[in-house]
Amino acid sequence: MKKSYLGKVMIMPNKKLKVINIGIETFAEDLRKQGVEVVHVDWRPPAGGDVEILKLLDKLEEGVDSPERDCLKRLTSKQ
Amino acid sequence: MISQPTDIEPQTGKVVISGEKPDFSSSTMITHPLRLEAIFIGSIAANRSFNQERIGQVHSVFRRAFNVLISDNQLISIVRRDVGKGPINIVTNLPQYRSMTSIGIRRKYEVLKVDDLIIVGNNVLIISTKNAKQWRPRKEFRGNLLTIKKMRDNLMVMKEVACSHGHFDGLGQLIKYTEDEHLEKFITKKLNLFARMALPHISRLLKAIKAGSSQDIKRSAKKLIGFGPGLTPSADDMLSGLMTSLALIAENLDVNMNFVSKVNKDIASCIPGRTALISQEFLMHAVAGEANEPIITLIEKILTAKPNEVENAAKEVLAIGDISGTDIVLGILLGSQLLLDEAQYLDKNI
Amino acid sequence: MVVRVIIRKDTYRDSVTLMKISNKVAELKGVLQAAVIMATPTNKQLLRDVKLLTDEIERAGPNDLVIALDTENEESMQIAVSEVDKLLSAWESMEVEEVRPKTLDSALSIMPDANLVMISVPGDFAKREALRALRKGLNVFLFSSNVPIEEELELKKISKERGLLMMGPDCGTAIINNIALGFGNVVNQGPIGMVSASGTGLQQVSTLIHMEGLGISQAIGTGGNDLSKEVGGMMMMEGIKLLEKDKKTQAIVLISKPPDPQTGEKVLKVAGHCEKPIVVNFLGEEIDEIGKRGCIAATTLEDAARAACALVRGKKIEKTIFTLPRRRIMSMVNAESSKLSRMQKYVRGLFSGGTLCYEALVVLAPLIGDVYSNIPLKAEYELEDVNVSKRHICIDMGSEEFTIGRPHPMIDFTLRKRRIVQEAKDPETAVVLLDVVLGYGAHQDPAAELVPSIADAKTVAEQNGRFLSVVASIVGTPEDPQDLRKQRRKLKGAGVIVMPSNAQASRIAALIATRGTVEEKLFG
Numbered sequence: 001m002k003k004s005y006l007g008k009v010m011i012m013p014n015k016k017l018k019v020i021n022i023g024i025e026t027f028a029e030d031l032r033k034q035g036v037e038v039v040h041v042d043w044r045p046p047a048g049g050d051v052e053i054l055k056l057l058d059k060l061e062e063g064v065d066s067p068e069r070d071c072l073k074r075l076t077s078k079q
Numbered sequence: 080m081i082s083q084p085t086d087i088e089p090q091t092g093k094v095v096i097s098g099e100k101p102d103f104s105s106s107t108m109i110t111h112p113l114r115l116e117a118i119f120i121g122s123i124a125a126n127r128s129f130n131q132e133r134i135g136q137v138h139s140v141f142r143r144a145f146n147v148l149i150s151d152n153q154l155i156s157i158v159r160r161d162v163g164k165g166p167i168n169i170v171t172n173l174p175q176y177r178s179m180t181s182i183g184i185r186r187k188y189e190v191l192k193v194d195d196l197i198i199v200g201n202n203v204l205i206i207s208t209k210n211a212k213q214w215r216p217r218k219e220f221r222g223n224l225l226t227i228k229k230m231r232d233n234l235m236v237m238k239e240v241a242c243s244h245g246h247f248d249g250l251g252q253l254i255k256y257t258e259d260e261h262l263e264k265f266i267t268k269k270l271n272l273f274a275r276m277a278l279p280h281i282s283r284l285l286k287a288i289k290a291g292s293s294q295d296i297k298r299s300a301k302k303l304i305g306f307g308p309g310l311t312p313s314a315d316d317m318l319s320g321l322m323t324s325l326a327l328i329a330e331n332l333d334v335n336m337n338f339v340s341k342v343n344k345d346i347a348s349c350i351p352g353r354t355a356l357i358s359q360e361f362l363m364h365a366v367a368g369e370a371n372e373p374i375i376t377l378i379e380k381i382l383t384a385k386p387n388e389v390e391n392a393a394k395e396v397l398a399i400g401d402i403s404g405t406d407i408v409l410g411i412l413l414g415s416q417l418l419l420d421e422a423q424y425l426d427k428n429i
Numbered sequence: 430m431v432v433r434v435i436i437r438k439d440t441y442r443d444s445v446t447l448m449k450i451s452n453k454v455a456e457l458k459g460v461l462q463a464a465v466i467m468a469t470p471t472n473k474q475l476l477r478d479v480k481l482l483t484d485e486i487e488r489a490g491p492n493d494l495v496i497a498l499d500t501e502n503e504e505s506m507q508i509a510v511s512e513v514d515k516l517l518s519a520w521e522s523m524e525v526e527e528v529r530p531k532t533l534d535s536a537l538s539i540m541p542d543a544n545l546v547m548i549s550v551p552g553d554f555a556k557r558e559a560l561r562a563l564r565k566g567l568n569v570f571l572f573s574s575n576v577p578i579e580e581e582l583e584l585k586k587i588s589k590e591r592g593l594l595m596m597g598p599d600c601g602t603a604i605i606n607n608i609a610l611g612f613g614n615v616v617n618q619g620p621i622g623m624v625s626a627s628g629t630g631l632q633q634v635s636t637l638i639h640m641e642g643l644g645i646s647q648a649i650g651t652g653g654n655d656l657s658k659e660v661g662g663m664m665m666m667e668g669i670k671l672l673e674k675d676k677k678t679q680a681i682v683l684i685s686k687p688p689d690p691q692t693g694e695k696v697l698k699v700a701g702h703c704e705k706p707i708v709v710n711f712l713g714e715e716i717d718e719i720g721k722r723g724c725i726a727a728t729t730l731e732d733a734a735r736a737a738c739a740l741v742r743g744k745k746i747e748k749t750i751f752t753l754p755r756r757r758i759m760s761m762v763n764a765e766s767s768k769l770s771r772m773q774k775y776v777r778g779l780f781s782g783g784t785l786c787y788e789a790l791v792v793l794a795p796l797i798g799d800v801y802s803n804i805p806l807k808a809e810y811e812l813e814d815v816n817v818s819k820r821h822i823c824i825d826m827g828s829e830e831f832t833i834g835r836p837h838p839m840i841d842f843t844l845r846k847r848r849i850v851q852e853a854k855d856p857e858t859a860v861v862l863l864d865v866v867l868g869y870g871a872h873q874d875p876a877a878e879l880v881p882s883i884a885d886a887k888t889v890a891e892q893n894g895r896f897l898s899v900v901a902s903i904v905g906t907p908e909d910p911q912d913l914r915k916q917r918r919k920l921k922g923a924g925v926i927v928m929p930s931n932a933q934a935s936r937i938a939a940l941i942a943t944r945g946t947v948e949e950k951l952f953g
Binding site for chain 3: 020033
Binding site for chain 2: 561
């Protein structure tokens with residue numbers, strides 16, 4: 001049965017938001033003002049903007065979502 | 080265009096930014112990604128990472144190395160240059176004055192392999208394995224075998240070096256207080272708690288090995304595995320040294336290999352679940368006589384080399400870990416004595 | 430001899446430090462031994478033998494670390510333990526300061542129970558980051574824009590599969606568990622849920638609901654392109670299903686600029702099957718389909734807000750023209766328009782929010798005819814030069830031509846201030862129409878920014894024998910950092926006509942510019 005992650009956030013109203021903020025730091029500050037626990041990530045372009053590495057990484061990301069893996073996912077998610 | 084690393088030159092490991100920073104220095108010193116070169120890959124590390132896209136996750140980070148968890152109970156160790164070669168080690172050109180804890184790697188970081196590159200975290204660290212040589216722990220020693228007497232002399236050299244350069248917070252202390260090679264007489268009052276508690280079990284283990292009693296070997300092993308201080312428990316390091324020396328000496332002196340093999344397997348059967356994962360790795364490899372290079376070299380030197388070479392080799396082993404080295408040497412001492420006695424008795428043509 | 434054990438789980442990271450710490454502590458007076466040991470069965474047995482095995486250690490495993498202290502007496506023990514604690518916290522805070530995570534993974538090691546990732550990196554890198562977050566089972570709020578539509582579709586497919594929120598790309602606002610994400614307002618929690626493809630639209634509706642005395646359960650942002658042909662309303666449909674299941678939600682409001690027709694139908698079909706009443710605002714697009722599916726159509730954002738409130742309260746749904754009585758409105762109109770010179774006849778709307786600009790166009794069209802814009806209702810009314818006004822205009826100053834190399838107009842008022850004065854110099858400008866958006870992310874005091882320029886503009890007009898009328902609506906609540914009431918007071922003090930909603934502000938601007946001639950048309 002598919003795990004409902006969203007259920008964790010929404011359907012349990014007492015669940016606190018715990019946020020990781022990547023990018024503009026003021027968003028993290030605004031969240032903290034509302035009492036939210038935030039970890040701010042000092043984001044830099046990956047691979048130092050190195051295009052070759054970026055391409056390799058993209059290739060890898062695609063591979064992870066290959067048809068074989070999807071099939072496996074489907075098989076293993078049927079309990 | 081590949082960006083150049085700004086703090087470590089890939090081939091020589093020479094530092095470009097000067098100034099040693101302490102271990103806990105700000106990781107903002109690092110420009111990401113940090114690029115290292117792998118110089119050697121241990122044969123088991125190679126098997127575990129070969130043809131994988133996702134190798135695993137960072138399991139633990141230390142000064143000189145970080146471990147990657149491959150599956151539930153297997154590790155690869157990515158190590159600093161001075162740690163040296165080992166079956167599960169990928170030796171990088173990270174120089175001695177840098178520490179793995181300060182380069183920004185954290186537990187649970189994903190470790191991926193893309194062609195020649197090992198990528199840790201989201202481009203925190205990239206290791207090129209293009210020029211890495213595979214390293215296989217050797218079983219056959221180089222050089223001519225010495226006489227048994229000379230081997231024993233070398234053991235004494237090793238023991239002396241340990242007494243002066245070792246750390247004695249764990250079982251290794253027993254080296255210092257060995258009056259009798261067979262660990263029967265001791266100044267127990269001076270022993271630390273762990274050495275004191277472990278002593279009877281070590282004694283029984285040795286007896287059990289000599290008697291070839293599988294049951295007794297296992298009983299004693301169970302009392303020792305996981306015991307003692309240190310991140311790799313002291314008794315584990317001793318057992319690693321013991322098993323490695325048993326396996327390698329038996330191999331090279333052509334003494335009772337089946338017997339030794341059985342002893343190591345008996346000990347090994349007691350390992351699962353009893354100790355930390357990292358320690359488990361070392362123990363399991365020691366069963367087959369596979370260990371990090373300094374350990375193999377030391378045992379090799381005891382059997383084939385001059386005393387001063389043995390001294391140097393012993394110092395290398397003593398430098399392993401914090402107290403691990405001393406405990407390993409204790410194990411080597413015990414294992415070697417056992418087999419040299421046996422070899423002499425059988426009067427093989429040596 | 431007193432022995433104590435301190436247990437540290439998952440301490441591989443600072444294992445070296447622990448050794449150093451234990452060595453340091455071992456040197457303290459009265460400390461016999463300090464050892465770092467793993468909680469293996471054999472070590473636990475040792476602790477048991479010396480009567481030190483606590484429940485905590487019993488539960489620990491062979492990969493957990495224990496610091497064992499052996500001291501001469503209790504006093505030394507206290508000192509030793511406090512020293513260990515001190516050294517450990519010093520190390521940890523040093524570590525936490527030192528570590529400003531640079532990646533999602535490192536952030537997760539600091540906060541392993543994170544449940545939402547907010548991403549505002551350049552569009553080129555947005556998909557990668559969002560994908561990573563989704564794969565880790567985290568909900569995503571993606572502020573980044575300029576993300577290719579195929580990438581958006583891919584992300585939303587994955588998030589749907591995993592039951593996660595994928596808010597964006599190009600999502601500026603959401604309210605989740607009563608927390609404003611991005612540009613959002615402080616509003617009460619309550620029974621009305623929202624799914625919106627428009628950020629300022631979400632803000633307008635949620636603030637009006639708050640001012641009505643009700644509140645928001647969840648307001649899910651979908652990003653501006655959700656209801657395009659390619660994306661097919663994926664997030665909106667998921668949002669509807671979620672709010673249907675949410676016990677706290679009694680009514681749902683959907684907001685989007687006019688959707689791709691096929692997508693609109695798909696979404697309405699899902700909305701139609703929803704058990705809870707749904708109010709739909711596709712920004713004025715009167716789609717028959719809405720009513721056919723059993724949903725309530727709202728032409729303006731304000732109507733949507735009030736309709737949702739009425740549904741929850743079991744009251745009749747009414748359309749709002751003005752909240753003040755007609756008489757009052759017309760007297761305000763007359764007071765303004767009587768000062769206009771003959772030539773003055775045009776409305777010049779200068780907006781920071783695209784949706785509000787669009788809504789103004791929709792409201793004004795039946796009243797004053799077609800209005801020029803950089804986002805016009807009809808292609809032929811696109812402004813040739815966005816910097817030069819022609820007849821009636823409503824321009825979205827948050828769109829690209831204005832924001833390249835500049836902060837968004839909700840934060841930076843420079844361009845708008847300049848434009849207000851520019852319009853005042855045009856003898857044909859009758860009314861300047863403004864939106865003022867409050868809340869998190871917005872400028873900390875918009876009124877203070879605008880008032881001087883408004884004063885200058887009015888002076889320019891006066892010096893030339895004219896009167897510049899300025900009308901504004903404020904999107905916000907008294908609870909916002911800027912405080913709606915304070916902002917209103919400041920603007921009113923500068924002679925601005927402040928209306929409760931963008932729709933009303935647009936209507937009154939039309940009345941003023943036409944000197945009341947559209948009164949009948951408006952009130953019917």
